[in-house]
Amino acid sequence: MKLSQLTIHEASDLLTKGDISSVELTTDVFSRIDQIEDQVKAYITQNREPALQQAEAADQARRDGEVAPLCGIPLAIKDVICTKGLTTTAGSRILENFTPPYDATVMEKLQAQGAVCLGKVSMDEFAMGSGNENCAFGTPKNPWSLDHICGGSSGGSAAAVAADECLASLGSDTGGSIRQPASHCGVVGIKPTYGRVSRFGLLAFASSLDQIGPLSKDVTDAALLLNGICGHDPRDSTSAAQKSEDYLAALQDGLSGLTVGIPQEYFGPGLNSEVETAVRHGIDLLVEAGATIKEVSLPHTEYGVAAYYIIAPAEASSNLARYDGVRYGHRNSDADSLIDLYRRSRSEGFGDEVKRRILIGTYALSSGYYDAYYKKASQVRTLIVNDYTEAFSQCDVLASPVSPIPAWKIGEKASDPLSVYLSDLLTIPANLAGIPGMSVPCGFSSTGLPIGLQLQAGHFQEATLIKTAYNLEQRLEITNKKPALG
């Protein structure tokens, strides 16, 4: 087996034993990248030299007794997370040459543990999209079928994990952007509880919804990586004071005593039958593991997409105002007035989807429309929170599909943004409510495209998600299947 195919925990064991070095591991991952990146196109920026230096430092740290499981582990980072000295574009022309002079809190944490940063991976521009087709620097391909999308917006993060172009990665999830690409690429992804992971250094799309989380080859790695990035951060006022817990402790076999809720609204019309079959099979495996099943209802699910496409663009319209060409980022050099400078710099710097959402958001916040849109959407948000509160009074965890359909063909939905928006209906509610959600592989479509099962739990119940996902993974017969690449 190639080193690049290792999981974090496997690699960590070998590193601890001294069987391999981080330099060997990192070098092997870069050869894998050399071998298949032309096909997958997961990376926007590779961090070769610094990564190898970090690997050397990690090897030294291990020799000096460092025991952090992430020490020496090569990771890919979504290009929306600030990396000091390393270009951070958010997939946008407007930040094509932007190099942050600071690290995101998650990067500081990873570095402190000796993790290696391989580079920055592709994403929909400013995390706006579901297929990673809105990146200014090209569309990464689904490693399982190169003419299909890998999902979005953390498409590069999911593709890089699936293609063994990293051991694991970080993504961000505003309306499903970790879970959906994880599902489409057959990897594990967790969107933590809002506030569980610091947002400092995460380029904001929709501040009240954004959350950084791990994408990994298995559930154990997701727990390990979440351990490494979570915790309170005084630089993020919305970060929770909640003490960190060790998510590895959740990796226990058996689910007796656990009630799994099946939200009926998540199995409605529009759900692809192959997706449904795979998800139902996954639920059967949870029952095998000892869980009890209960039908529950989340009656306001259908309003989630509408509320989301008010709140997220509204926040985005304000969050993206700082990209004005004045201090950093793309700046038009022919502008003859201030307004002209703004207009041209932003027109040239932003792509269509970003512009569309800035327009929607600006409109929704406008005087005279605020009550009808933003305020109403906020009220819907409360109803969705109430739905979950009611559901979690009857069950511990919810099981459902992640996406109603498997990955679509690249370009297939280019002229139909609305159908893309609607495909997020099963992942959006968790962001609106701030609860944690997870995608774990549960099968394949007849054409070989991965299908994920979504788990959702109450605030700060990531351990429940991990435990449930781990039991599914243990009983699933496909875990080691790899895409046929290269």
Add this chain to the structure above:
Amino acid sequence: MEFEIVIGLEIHAQMKTKSKIFCNCTTEFGRPPNSNTCPVCLAMPGVLPVLNKQVVEFGIRLGLATNSQITRTNQFARKNYFYPDLPKGYQISQFDLPICEHGHVDIEVDGTSSRIGLTRIHMEEDAGKLVHDDSAPKSYVDLNRAGTPLLEIVSEPDIRSPEQAVAYLRKLHAIVTYLNICDGNMQEGSFRCDANISLRPMGQEELGTRTELKNMNSFRNVQRGLEYEVRRQRDILLDGGAVVQQTLLWDPDKNQTNAMRGKEEAHDYRYFPDPDLVPVVIDDEWIARVEESLPELPEQRCQRFQDKIGLSADAATILTSERALADYFEGAMAVYPNAKKLANWIMTEVMREMKGKEGMSIATFPVSPKDLGGLLAIMDKGTISGKIAKTVFEEMIASGKDSETIVKEKNLVQVSDEGEILQMVQEIIAANPDQVGQFKEGKTKLMGFFVGQLMKASKGKANPKMANQLFGKELKK
């Protein structure tokens, strides 16, 4: 036709916190451009604001001092607009849940007191500054001030004259400086105000069309600007015209208001709650703690100056109008306890010296309170005369030396030796036989002439009381 003036003021008071409202950068004034900045106040991608709790504390202080209701759950909101001095493209402010509401202060103009309502006080961040180089033409952005905390104090349209506006402004100025939350410097813009002003026919309920007046950076300019605008609006209305709603800038050099240049766009600020900041909850305990630590306020100090120190109401009002002035008075009193005489000196000599001098304030006054007390003390002792005291005072201002040093150096000690003065008296009588004759015939007014001659001869050092007595005695002979 008689018109009623309706004025409302919006005051921006810069908070005297060490660091900015949402980051750790210093708020120090006068540093090189963009040196007080960090990724947060530069609005680099991905950074987040963290509230400086001191600003909330200052807001509570001001709320308590202005009889306001303190909002228990505070929310920050984003005010969205594009301008290069606003790096985020929005200003973090408060919208529907400001920290204080429904307050009031009482003011007095010409013996009539009135109550001015405070609609709201809210916390917000200041913007940066643009520096224009018209010769280039280029504009530069200095973000040192971006993120400096402000409290915006919005009054009800309860003000009925420019005099009342100034009295209200002085009152708020006194309060924020007493509370030690703002340095009150109007020149540097750390205490600034905009006015909304309209006229309506006396007795009419409905408000007239208002204009907004900006750029009045001193009490005097507020008064003059408002007076000008009242006249301008009155003339328009009397001519049967209509006041245009617009923003005007006061030009203190030309003594007129001008419409703000550039197109006046109707801004839609698209306020919405800032998702990066969690609501700030102020509980009873916090309010009680702030209340306990509140310093003496101008009204309380004014009362104490009357009740405990025995000053007249007028003197107490003048001396407490500025915290620094009252502090100066009390500092001098520690050395020189004759409060009334001291008060008079400060209100006449000290204030005369400061009047009309650019940049001169009691805080920068070259004579320390202790030295002023010392001067009055040696005057009382008879070491120097009152007349000499004024000379010494001027010398103290010029040199910064204390009174005793100056008196010694310049040999200004008053001559109170009876023999010495008597000798001079006799010489003057001998040298002026005509005047002596007239005096003896009943022209007693000539006493002034004799004393004057003696003061001239003694270079002002002779004890005038003694001189009077001795002349009286000698001229009777």
